[in-house]
Amino acid sequence: MAQLIIPTPLRKFTDGQGIFTQEAATVKDLLAALAAQHPGLKPHLFEDSGSLRSFIRVYVGDEDIHALEGEDTALQANDEVSIIPAIAGGL
Amino acid sequence: MTAPILDPRLATLDELRWHVGNTPLHPVRHLSPKPGVEIYAKLEWQQFGGSVKARPAFNILRNAVASGALRGRRLLDASSGNTGIAYAIFAASAGIPVTLCIPENASKERKHILKSLGVDLILTSPFESTDGSQDVARELAHSQPDKYHYVDQYSNDANWMAHYNHTGVELWEETHHRITHFVAGLGTTGTFTGTGRRLKEFNEDIQLVALQPETALHGLEGWKHLETARVPKIFDATVPDETRLVTTESSYAMLKRAAKEEGLLISPSSAANLVGAVQLAEELDEGVIVTVLADDATKYSDVIERLLP
Structure with a gap:
């Protein structure tokens, strides 16, 4: 089963859960399953149209999905998927 | 006296x-x-440093030097990049050693600039943003108080005072x-x-x-x-x-x-x-x-x- 690492800012919407494990064929399926289980996450990940917000970076292993097949990137069992937040600090 | x-x-x-x-x-x-x-x-x-952070960084650094807190110690802080770059530029010029905790997913240019300016970079978890960098900095300052002076831009009044x-x-x-x-x-x-x-x-x-x-x-x-x-x-x-x-x-x-x-x-x-x-x-x-x-x-x-x- 693929494992999704949830960044700290999103754990507020997953009751503190940091890892989500799920059988999923693609990155899109995995993220959809996560959002179905934790609906509060939905606006933080997806646009109203349902597509992943353009600035969110998702990695399968060390590879950015933009360099793979995007949300349609196929997942193997034991793949580790990560959502990387933008940097906060600044102003 | x-x-x-x-x-x-x-x-x-x-x-x-x-x-x-x-x-x-x-x-x-x-x-x-x-x-x-x-x-x-x-x-x-x-x-200097190319961002708004020149203001708080200069004020924080100056206060730290004036108080004597940096005698024999490195300036330590957590930064997403811009404050770090501003510290680094002023500190390089004044001969003050700097250690920064910065999330691994900070932009490549920022990390490159900081390294070029001689900063000792400690990369922290990309999943925890600068909140995670603050935790690492705090821990370092606690475990090695003789080596580091943690200025903590998020709590330092010299930030907003600038x-x-x-x-x-x-x-x-x-x-x-x-x-x-x-x-x-x-x-x-x-x-x-x-x-x-x-x-x-x-x-x-x-x-x-x-x-x-x-x-x-x-x-x-x-x-x-x-x-x-x-x-x-x-x-x-x-x-x-x-x-x-x-x-x-x-x-x-x-x-x-x-x-x-x-x-x-x-x-x-x-x-x-x-x-x-x-x-x-x-x-x-x-x-x-x-x-x-x-x-x-x-x-x-x-x-x-x-x-x-």
């Missing part, structure tokens, strides 16, 4: 103070949707006391808190509009979504008259407009400040809105290549 011996590095730092502040106030002529509403933006990248003493005064003078609204995003919250407090002292009718990213994850480097992030100790929730949310998507669109219509090549968070200013202008019939453009596009090649091909 003998007087404490002044750290000689203080004199070097003081020679650099002219590189801090007094940035141009730029009239944003083409983006304002109403003829009666003027919008101005402080071009904050026109300082804006109270300078940015707020500059805006008041440069607008000839006409400023009616101040709009700025929240990160460490130092810019908003310090500038806002000072402006309210000049004229309590000035409206202070704070901006935050709309979502927990966002592309506005430097901003904090306070609902899901650690709230900086220096943040004072009584300062803003109003808080508005800005999306990353609208900021990216503004980044493109600012380049083509105003000749301003700016960072995503600077563009987000312009989004806030323009949205506010749409609701007014007259006014003088001022915002700050924290940095330009130089350190955001990955975003710029995508948005402005």
Whole structure:
């Protein structure tokens, strides 16, 4: 089963859960399953149209999905998927 | 009783103070949707270090040197990049060693610049943002107090005081006391808190509009979504008259407009400040809105290549 690492800012919407494990064929399926289980996450990940917000970076292993097949990137069992937040600090 | 011996590095730092502040106030002529509403933006990248962070970094560093806390110790802080770069430039010139905790996913340019300036970089978890960097810095300072002096920009009053003493005064003078609204995003919250407090002292009718990213994850480097992030100790929730949310998507669109219509090549968070200013202008019939453009596009090649091909 693929494992999704949830960044700290999103754990507020997953009751503190940091890892989500799920059988999923693609990155899109995995993220959809996560959002179905934790609906509060939905606006933080997806646009109203349902597509992943353009600035969110998702990695399968060390590879950015933009360099793979995007949300349609196929997942193997034991793949580790990560959502990387933008940097906060600044102003 | 003998007087404490002044750290000689203080004199070097003081020679650099002219590189801090007094940035141009730029009239944003083409983006304002109403003829009666003027919008101005402080071009904050026109300082040493290339960002608004020259102000707090200089003040924090100077205070640390003046207090003697950096004798035999390294300056330590957590930063998303811009404060770190500002520390590094002033510190390199004054011969002060710097260690920074920075999230691994900070932009490549920032990490490269910091390394070039001789900073000892400690990369922290990309999943925890600067909140995680703060934890690592705190732990280091606790375990090795003889080696590190942790200045903690998120809790250090010298951060917002830099804006109270300078940015707020500059805006008041440069607008000839006409400023009616101040709009700025929240990160460490130092810019908003310090500038806002000072402006309210000049004229309590000035409206202070704070901006935050709309979502927990966002592309506005430097901003904090306070609902899901650690709230900086220096943040004072009584300062803003109003808080508005800005999306990353609208900021990216503004980044493109600012380049083509105003000749301003700016960072995503600077563009987000312009989004806030323009949205506010749409609701007014007259006014003088001022915002700050924290940095330009130089350190955001990955975003710029995508948005402005």
